[in-house]
Amino acid sequence: MTDSLSLGEAASAIGVSVDTLRRWDRDGKLATERDSRNRRLVPRAEIERLSQRPERHRTRSSASARNRFEGTVRSVEIGGVMALVELEAGPFLVTAAITRDSVEELGLKPGVAATAFVKATSVMIERGRAG
Numbered sequence: 182m183t184d185s186l187s188l189g190e191a192a193s194a195i196g197v198s199v200d201t202l203r204r205w206d207r208d209g210k211l212a213t214e215r216d217s218r219n220r221r222l223v224p225r226a227e228i229e230r231l232s233q234r235p236e237r238h239r240t241r242s243s244a245s246a247r248n249r250f251e252g253t254v255r256s257v258e259i260g261g262v263m264a265l266v267e268l269e270a271g272p273f274l275v276t277a278a279i280t281r282d283s284v285e286e287l288g289l290k291p292g293v294a295a296t297a298f299v300k301a302t303s304v305m306i307e308r309g310r311a312g
Contacts, residue, residue, distance in 0.1 A: 186228060188213075203221070211223065211227060212227050248300070249298055250271075250296065250297040250299070252269045254289050254294075259284060264280065264284045265277070266284065
């Protein structure tokens with residue numbers, strides 16, 4: 182029991198609320214101990230177990246965006262100051278709206294190798310229909 186944290190300390194360490202830890206304890210998802218005053222304590226092993234996160238893939242570059250699609254420019258449509266660039270990346274098509282200046286500076290045209298970087302906090306994911 183000496184290597185345990187209070188419920189508040191554990192909640193802070195894991196990044197959830199105290200109420201969530203109480204609920205997990207009631208539902209058997211969290212192993213707790215009780216001190217002499219009958220207060221819940223969370224063993225450090227439980228903190229470590231619940232804090233584990235999958236290792237994220239590395240960016241392998243100086244840019245922070247993790248989502249990259251390497252491929253070939255399929256089409257470039259320029260209209261005024263903006264352009265639409267369609268990139269074929271394996272089975273995926275990625276369309277980017279960028280400036281005409283960027284298209285010219287990067288020399289983008291059909292057949293050119295390029296990489297689309299996607300950095301967004303609102304990426305939607307749909308569950309696959311197969312299987």
